[in-house]
Amino acid sequence: MADTMGQPATATRNTRVALWILVLALAPQIFELIWSIGTIVGWGSGRGPLQVLVAHASALLAGAPGAVFGSHDAKKAFPPDVLLALIYSYPLFAVAIVTLFMTVRSAQDYVGGIVLMALGLFALWASSDLQGMHGFSFGAGTAPRMFGVLLVALSVAIALTGLLSEGAGLSHYAWRGPLFVMASILFFALAIRPLGLVVSAFTSFLIAAMGTHETRWTETVIVGASLTLGCALLFPYVLGLPMPMFPRFLVQ
Amino acid sequence: MVDLFANLAHGFVVALSPVNLLMCLIGALVGTLVGVLPGIGTIATVAMLLPITFGLPPVGALIMLAGIYYGAQYGGSTTSILVNIPGEATSVVTAIDGHQMARQGRAGPALAIAAIGSFFAGCVATVLIAVLGAPLTKLALAFGPAEYFSLMVLGLIFAVVLAKGSVLKAIAMIVFGLLLSMVGSDIETGASRMAFNIPELADGLGFATVAMGVFGFAEIIRNLDAGAEMNRDLVQQKITGLMPTKKDLIDSTPAILRGTVLGSILGILPGGGAVIASFAAYTLEKKVAKNPSRFGRGAIEGVAAPESANNAAAQTSFIPLLTLGIPPNAVMALMVGAMTIHGIVPGPQVMQKQPDLVWGMIASMWIGNLMLIIINLPLVGIWVRLLRVPYRLMFPSIVIFCAIGIYSVNNAPVDVILAGVFGLIGYWLIKHDFEPAPLLLGMVLGPLMEENLRRALLISRGDWSVFVTRPLSAVLLAIAAGLLILTVLPNLRAKRDEVFTESES
Numbered sequence: 001m002a003d004t005m006g007q008p009a010t011a012t013r014n015t016r017v018a019l020w021i022l023v024l025a026l027a028p029q030i031f032e033l034i035w036s037i038g039t040i041v042g043w044g045s046g047r048g049p050l051q052v053l054v055a056h057a058s059a060l061l062a063g064a065p066g067a068v069f070g071s072h073d074a075k076k077a078f079p080p081d082v083l084l085a086l087i088y089s090y091p092l093f094a095v096a097i098v099t100l101f102m103t104v105r106s107a108q109d110y111v112g113g114i115v116l117m118a119l120g121l122f123a124l125w126a127s128s129d130l131q132g133m134h135g136f137s138f139g140a141g142t143a144p145r146m147f148g149v150l151l152v153a154l155s156v157a158i159a160l161t162g163l164l165s166e167g168a169g170l171s172h173y174a175w176r177g178p179l180f181v182m183a184s185i186l187f188f189a190l191a192i193r194p195l196g197l198v199v200s201a202f203t204s205f206l207i208a209a210m211g212t213h214e215t216r217w218t219e220t221v222i223v224g225a226s227l228t229l230g231c232a233l234l235f236p237y238v239l240g241l242p243m244p245m246f247p248r249f250l251v252q
Numbered sequence: 253m254v255d256l257f258a259n260l261a262h263g264f265v266v267a268l269s270p271v272n273l274l275m276c277l278i279g280a281l282v283g284t285l286v287g288v289l290p291g292i293g294t295i296a297t298v299a300m301l302l303p304i305t306f307g308l309p310p311v312g313a314l315i316m317l318a319g320i321y322y323g324a325q326y327g328g329s330t331t332s333i334l335v336n337i338p339g340e341a342t343s344v345v346t347a348i349d350g351h352q353m354a355r356q357g358r359a360g361p362a363l364a365i366a367a368i369g370s371f372f373a374g375c376v377a378t379v380l381i382a383v384l385g386a387p388l389t390k391l392a393l394a395f396g397p398a399e400y401f402s403l404m405v406l407g408l409i410f411a412v413v414l415a416k417g418s419v420l421k422a423i424a425m426i427v428f429g430l431l432l433s434m435v436g437s438d439i440e441t442g443a444s445r446m447a448f449n450i451p452e453l454a455d456g457l458g459f460a461t462v463a464m465g466v467f468g469f470a471e472i473i474r475n476l477d478a479g480a481e482m483n484r485d486l487v488q489q490k491i492t493g494l495m496p497t498k499k500d501l502i503d504s505t506p507a508i509l510r511g512t513v514l515g516s517i518l519g520i521l522p523g524g525g526a527v528i529a530s531f532a533a534y535t536l537e538k539k540v541a542k543n544p545s546r547f548g549r550g551a552i553e554g555v556a557a558p559e560s561a562n563n564a565a566a567q568t569s570f571i572p573l574l575t576l577g578i579p580p581n582a583v584m585a586l587m588v589g590a591m592t593i594h595g596i597v598p599g600p601q602v603m604q605k606q607p608d609l610v611w612g613m614i615a616s617m618w619i620g621n622l623m624l625i626i627i628n629l630p631l632v633g634i635w636v637r638l639l640r641v642p643y644r645l646m647f648p649s650i651v652i653f654c655a656i657g658i659y660s661v662n663n664a665p666v667d668v669i670l671a672g673v674f675g676l677i678g679y680w681l682i683k684h685d686f687e688p689a690p691l692l693l694g695m696v697l698g699p700l701m702e703e704n705l706r707r708a709l710l711i712s713r714g715d716w717s718v719f720v721t722r723p724l725s726a727v728l729l730a731i732a733a734g735l736l737i738l739t740v741l742p743n744l745r746a747k748r749d750e751v752f753t754e755s756e757s
Contacts, residue, residue: 108683108684108685109418109684109685111684112421112684112685112686115680115684116424116428119428119431120431123431123446126445126446126448127434127445127446130438130443130445131441131443138440138705138706138709138710139441140438140440140441140443140445141443141445143434143702143705143706144431144434144445144446147427147430147431147434148431150427151424151427151428151431154420154423154424154427155424157420158418158420158421158424161418161420168685170683171683172477173683174473174476174477176476177472177473177475177476177477178473178476178676178679181469181472181473181476181647181651181672181675182672182675182676184648184651184652184655185469185651185655185668185669185671185672185675186669186672188652188655188656188659188668189655189659189665189666189668189669189672190665192659192665192668193665197656201652201655201656204648204651204652204655205648205649205651205652206648208647208648208651208652209644209648211476211647211648212476212644212647214642214644215644216644219645220644220645220648223645223648223649224648227649227652228652231652231653231656235656235660241303241306241307241660242663243659243660243663
């Protein structure tokens with residue numbers, strides 16, 4: 001979902017909005033491709049990049065159109081890649097094409113609606129392998145599909161208001177704050193286990209402080225150090241929460 | 253009635269034990285601090301402090317968390333009045349008239365009236381919880397799954413009606429929240445839903461994680477947009493003469509009464525809460541005033557009413573939680589989390605099975621309010637000095653504290669990353685004018701709603717008409733439908749927008 005965040009800062013022309021929707025339509029596939037690169041060096045399990053590329057390309061180009069025009073065997077269930085193309089990507093392709101011919105009156109509402117629609121479609125795909133109603137009792141997939149459809153319907157309505165009534169455009173996105181705050185959070189998450197509380201908290205503090213150009217380093221280092229000390233005393237000792245304090249290689 | 257006094261007396265015995273008194277004091281102080289500091293809200297703080305309560309006895313833990321919630325309502329007013337920065341969303345309207353009073357050199361009376369109003373409202377709300385608790389628990393026994401489902405629908409519709417901005421967007425946020433709540437294992441079949449074979453997702457998205465993301469991190473990122481140096485129009489002169497004049501008291505008494513009543517009602521209703529209560533109370537004061545033009549220029553009613561209302565609402569929102577087990581807003585949902593940590597299932601049984609907890613907490617609220625009025629007025633100077641801590645130092649501290657807090661809930665680094673992702677999502681939502689509060693409410697009520705929906709349909713053998721044929725359920729749904737129709741009607745819609753534009757005027 002994180003990759004739906006990169007909306008353009010000042011998109012006024014429709015082509016740019018349409019292009020972004022196109023990227024959004026392929027976002028899960030692109031995400032899996034990037035993720036799969038990790039398998040080359042042996043991280044995680046899953047399909048390799050080549051497999052991912054071939055599977056999604058064939059699903060998008062051949063499998064899904066085949067399914068639409070009925071050449072598929074009706075008794076066999078669709079493979080998930082084809083379903084993803086059918087449920088998620090194709091509707092968004094359609095939206096991207098439609099966008100080209102529309103006057104967007106409120107980009108804020110329009111883009112907001114489309115992204116929510118993508119989330120709804122994605123939820124529909126993600127719950128498509130779950131059991132539905134059997135008899136009068138709900139299956140695991142009934143409620144997610146119900147709310148997925150509802151979200152798609154609502155977001156279409158939101159996007160329509162963006163087309164029909166005047167409203168705010170896209171607002172400006174700063175990059176510095178989000179980037180460094182996220183980097184700080186990510187570093188903390190990755191470092192807390194191997195490096196312990198002291199190192200990770202202090203370093204994360206410094207990374208987060210880079211989020212604004214007003215930071216003065218002397219005071220930041222002093223405050224960061226005392227905060228780290230305070231946390232190192234508060235969490236493990238006063239509150240009794242188990243937490244590694246120092247880097248693993250130093251303790252051993 | 254005798255029961256009531258016996259219960260309250262029992263509660264006071266529990267609440268007056270040294271440990272619980274200390275917890276109450278800590279909660280009230282932390283709450284005030286949070287209320288004073290802008291950029292960190294109640295939801296993020298309660299989420300952050302959840303792991304801290306692991307080591308505490310359950311009664312003490314809940315007393316402390318409750319103290320944070322109503323303490324924040326006090327603290328928020330201080331900065332609103334003195335600095336014109338509402339520390340809490342609940343004090344936004346207080347800033348309008350409160351800061352004007354401070355500029356006219358009447359900061360003392362403004363602070364005093366805010367404290368007195370809050371204290372009075374707190375007392376009334378405490379009694380109200382004690383009085384309404386038992387009968388509502390009896391009512392809860394008449395509730396089947398269908399009624400529970402309809403009640404939650406009503407709560408969500410309330411959240412929509414009370415959310416600011418577009419109705420459509422608010423409903424969409426609720427549905428998004430419902431979908432998020434379904435990530436993880438299915439309650440009945442155990443099937444893994446939308447978890448993509450990621451083991452960390454099998455248990456579902458933690459509510460505290462999402463809350464911290466969309467309310468903690470997203471808020472920080474958004475504040476950084478504007479630059480860390482906030483314009484702080486501090487009232488520098490020494491605050492002299494806390495005592496309000498006789499005229500102030502006479503003027504504000506009816507306003508306090510009206511604010512308390514309105515706040516209590518809005519607090520009980522699911523989907524309501526302290527924020528909306530303060531807005532509504534301010535609007536009401538303006539409507540009933542003989543000379544509405546005084547508002548915005550330092551009318552003391554404009555301070556008294558919203559401050560009483562938000563404190564009353566903060567406390568009465570415990571009623572649905574304690575009696576029906578339904579959290580009416582996001583902070584209460586976190587309280588559910590705190591209770592679950594200690595093995596307590598909120599609902600009608602709590603009143604009978606855990607009298608210590610329920611009545612102790614109720615009594616502690618009154619004690620906490622008393623503490624707040626005693627400690628807060630002399631401490632005003634200190635709180636104001638705290639505001640001079642620049643945001644460039646405060647925000648990295650909040651980031652680190654949040655990160656450690658989330659990590660320690662489950663000892664899971666993945667939770668920290670997820671909170672970060674939700675921070676970005678929250679930032680995007682803010683940019684597109686989506687309200688995050690309904691999303692959280694949807695996420696909170698999602699599992700409860702689905703469970704009751706499935707159970708109701710199972711009992712009725714798949715007959716959907718059960719929701720309208722059972723009288724209680726039908727009434728609840730009718731109210732929900734009526735509310736929704738009223739909101740969409742253009743006439744009322746204009747009024748609703750008027751309420752929410754108050755903060756910008």
